[in-house]
Amino acid sequence: MSTLSKPNHIGRKISRIRELRDMKQEALAQALGISQQTISAIENSETIEEDRLSEIAKVLGVTVEAIKSFSEESMINYFNTFNEAVSDSSFGSIHNNKCTFNPLDKLVESFEENKKLYERLLQAEKEKIEYLEKLLKEK
Structure with a gap:
């Protein structure tokens, strides 16, 4: 039954x-x-x-x-x-995922952000070296 x-x-x-x-x-x-x-x-x-x-x-x-x-x-x-x-979907597949952003744009965006972070890190290291050199000259 x-x-x-x-x-x-x-x-x-x-x-x-x-x-x-x-x-x-x-x-x-x-x-x-x-x-x-x-x-x-x-x-x-x-x-x-x-x-x-x-x-x-x-x-x-x-x-x-x-x-x-x-x-x-x-x-x-x-x-x-x-x-x-x-x-009825436009692709006719079970996986009808529609990306709302361009993945390549996101990748480029992340590279640009990494570049900015690297530049800030590099600037901080330069400032640290200048400070240490100034301390050495004072002694």
Whole structure:
């Protein structure tokens, strides 16, 4: 049975969200401080206590409402919307990164800044040498 056939089966929703998070029952159990068998029992339950549901939601990184309203159909629609947006992009690739600056300009900028820093360091060294020479002449 899927969440489509039993839309109010909280345990199956938790199980599916856990799987989508690529989390094993053992990991969820450890995070909650309970046994893996308890997680299995929870995932086979149609209902769950609000306090426990809140704890599970926190560990899974979702809200209680997200668990309650979860459905496979909504997930499919979400990913279809995402894929349509990607295919509509001007480059037609998943990685549609648009640089808001010219990297070469940034590189030249950093070289110019390094040059200014070097010149300031050189000037400071010259001043130090002049000061030391002045001290030597006074003695």
